Amino acid sequence: MLVVQNINTYIGRKQIITDATFEIHPGNIIGLIGPNGAGKTTLMKTILGLTKFDGQIRLNQTTVTENQHAALANVGALIEHPAIYPFLTGQQNLALYAHDPADCRRLIAKLEMTTYIHDQAKGYSLGMKQKLGIAIALLNDPQLVILDEPMNGLDVEATIGVRRLIHQYAAQGTAFLISSHILSELQKVMTHAILINHGRIIVDQPIAEFEQLHHQAYRLHTENSQLTVKLLSRHHIQYTLDGDTFQVNPKDIFEIQDILSAQHVHLKELTPISSSFEQIVVQLLNQQRGGDQHHD
Structure with missing residues (x-):
């Protein structure tokens, strides 16, 4: 139109x-x-x-x-x-x-x-x-x-x-x-x-595509954090660690579950980390600002 x-x-x-x-x-x-x-x-x-x-x-x-x-x-x-x-x-x-x-x-x-x-x-x-x-x-x-x-x-x-x-x-x-x-x-x-x-x-x-940004990461908690670190590193899977809680990419969650299951490491938690609509907008604006500053 x-x-x-x-x-x-x-x-x-x-x-x-x-x-x-x-x-x-x-x-x-x-x-x-x-x-x-x-x-x-x-x-x-x-x-x-x-x-x-x-x-x-x-x-x-x-x-x-x-x-x-x-x-x-x-x-x-x-x-x-x-x-x-x-x-x-x-x-x-x-x-x-x-x-x-x-x-x-x-x-x-x-x-x-x-x-x-x-x-x-x-x-x-x-x-x-x-x-x-x-x-x-x-x-x-x-x-x-x-x-x-x-x-x-x-x-x-x-x-x-x-x-x-x-x-x-x-x-x-x-x-x-x-x-x-x-x-x-x-x-x-x-x-x-x-x-x-x-x-x-x-x-x-x-908006459906936009809202996929709500789940930019997953929170992962297992029964054995030290072994999980070794397994994720061995398979070149990116993560961040805060105490015993991992933050991982949504695209990796099925592979992570397979890897942990094969080594008999049990999951305690695997949940999406959600952002509000406002938070996502602010994140996008901040990313652009960062890019503009880098470009300058």
Whole structure:
């Protein structure tokens, strides 16, 4: 549906995005992850043709160019702040964009905005404005929805409601590109992860592949640590040792079990060492930082 190919984005003379390439397919929910200043919002604006860039962006085979939005007729977006007219009611704001009044009513009900939708938007709380912005982005059954920090200002119930709505639209084929600093929330909806740092994409993977990183090592404890050391060393199997506990590579665990069994060394423990999603992201960013420093 969306193809982003070798994109370089500039603000003034400063390059913000470097050689970004990825694809989004119908029903994908892409989590765009990265530290502040990594280029998440700039990348989203680039896809919407709002910034100067080179490279190629195609939406359903139609090329997106700067300040030319014909390709974006079926794209909904919420970037930075909801585009709301303060002296219009929420209903009037939605009516400006809606093709179908029934679509408006559906979104008002699903986002639980009924009690205040006829009030002027200038009196809305941050969470109310955010829900109205999300509703505007979801109007007219878009093929692609781009949401920048959509959970910003939402309470727990509203967050759950928005998450449910994203799943419903994705199940019908709508694709999403969502940035959020609340990684635990993003993890609950996304099917793919794109990790960006210093304007470069450093990870672009389905979430199932990404989560394999959760089990980067196994903890091994045997009844005879000294003999285990000798056996692992003899078979050139890498390990680290902390007291009597070994840390070994997942790819070696079947061979290790065979070796220990052949020598009648019994296992006391063999368990994966898990990292949280946040820890994995931090590890990847630190690895890249280390690589950048080494390169310098």
